[in-house]
Amino acid sequence: MGEARREFKFLDVKPFSPNLGAEVYGVDLSSPLTESQFNEIRAAFLEYQVLFFKDQHEIAPEQHIEFGKRFGKLHAHPAAPTMKGHSEIFEIHATKDSKVANGEFWHSDVSCDEEPPLGTILQIHITPKCGGDTMFSNMYLAYETLSAPIKKMINGLTALHSSEHIYTGRYADRGKSDTEISCPEANHPVVRTHPDTGKKALYVNRTFTKQINELTKFESDCVLAMLFEHAEQVNYQIRFRWSINDTAFWDNRCCMHHAIWDYWPEERKGHRVTIKGERPYLEATKEGSTPENLRLSRQL
Ligand code: SIN
Numbered sequence: 229m230g231e232a233r234r235e236f237k238f239l240d241v242k243p244f245s246p247n248l249g250a251e252v253y254g255v256d257l258s259s260p261l262t263e264s265q266f267n268e269i270r271a272a273f274l275e276y277q278v279l280f281f282k283d284q285h286e287i288a289p290e291q292h293i294e295f296g297k298r299f300g301k302l303h304a305h306p307a308a309p310t311m312k313g314h315s316e317i318f319e320i321h322a323t324k325d326s327k328v329a330n331g332e333f334w335h336s337d338v339s340c341d342e343e344p345p346l347g348t349i350l351q352i353h354i355t356p357k358c359g360g361d362t363m364f365s366n367m368y369l370a371y372e373t374l375s376a377p378i379k380k381m382i383n384g385l386t387a388l389h390s391s392e393h394i395y396t397g398r399y400a401d402r403g404k405s406d407t408e409i410s411c412p413e414a415n416h417p418v419v420r421t422h423p424d425t426g427k428k429a430l431y432v433n434r435t436f437t438k439q440i441n442e443l444t445k446f447e448s449d450c451v452l453a454m455l456f457e458h459a460e461q462v463n464y465q466i467r468f469r470w471s472i473n474d475t476a477f478w479d480n481r482c483c484m485h486h487a488i489w490d491y492w493p494e495e496r497k498g499h500r501v502t503i504k505g506e507r508p509y510l511e512a513t514k515e516g517s518t519p520e521n522l523r524l525s526r527q528l
Pocket residue numbers: 320330331348350361362485486487500
């Protein structure tokens with residue numbers, strides 16, 4: 229994105245592509261972090277949006293939870309099966325018997341929640357022989373590269389994110405019946421301000437975003453189709469190939485991701501800890517967002 233890259237003293241950070249992501253070496257997430265390591269991880273996370281920690285040992289559930297908690301309170305998934313004895317850990321698991329695999333379409337995690345996750349930390353323990361990559365897309369760039377008239381139109385609009393169509397029946401084969409889950413829905417600004425960087429990001433995704441509230445159904449379908457396709461362009465993306473114990477930490481406020489299920493009938497398994505975020509909002513800037521629609525996006 230043409231911005232000067234920060235130097236790190238306690239981490240070895242290698243950019244993954246010019247537009248998104250970095251591989252991180254020189255830190256062992258299976259043991260407690262020093263304050264300096266933590267501060268640099270946080271800075272790298274805000275700069276690169278998704279970090280891939282390489283050469284890792286398997287992280288014990290307690291340590292994985294501890295690492296997540298350094299960034300904030302943990303988020304409880306409304307529907308997914310969790311690890312026995314560790315309800316903070318969402319077990320990602322696809323086998324030959326799976327009917328669905330998690331995260332198969334572009335999304336920002338649980339954007340249907342009132343306060344969707346800030347970030348997600350996933351360590352993969354079993355990988356297929358090949359395949360099972362995860363793609364990520366830069367939603368700052370997706371916003372920045374829209375034309376000025378489209379930016380003006382969508383600044384201040386809000387959209388409904390819902391989950392019934394996703395979560396109903398989804399985890400039944402993993403012991404979570406529909407009576408044990410909840411299917412939240414929430415309205416969020418179409419363009420959100422990142423609370424830590426102050427930058428604007430597009431915040432719609434084809435998994436959860438159903439309707440732009442201020443438009444007719446037809447207008448909303450057309451505008452959303454355009455925004456989804458725009459945000460899924462290859463130039464804003466990276467595709468990460470996992471090795472065992474690789475650990476990804478992505479920022480759901482400015483990234484989408486898509487886990488590719490191309491490895492059936494092989495198995496893929498991992499542990500995911502998710503950090504709670506705040507209610508998305510849009511701050512007024514000269515580009516758009518009138519006081520009226522700003523007020524609306526904060527109230528909804
Ligand atoms: C997800 O958390 O959406 C799944 C990501 C993955 O399995 O790579």
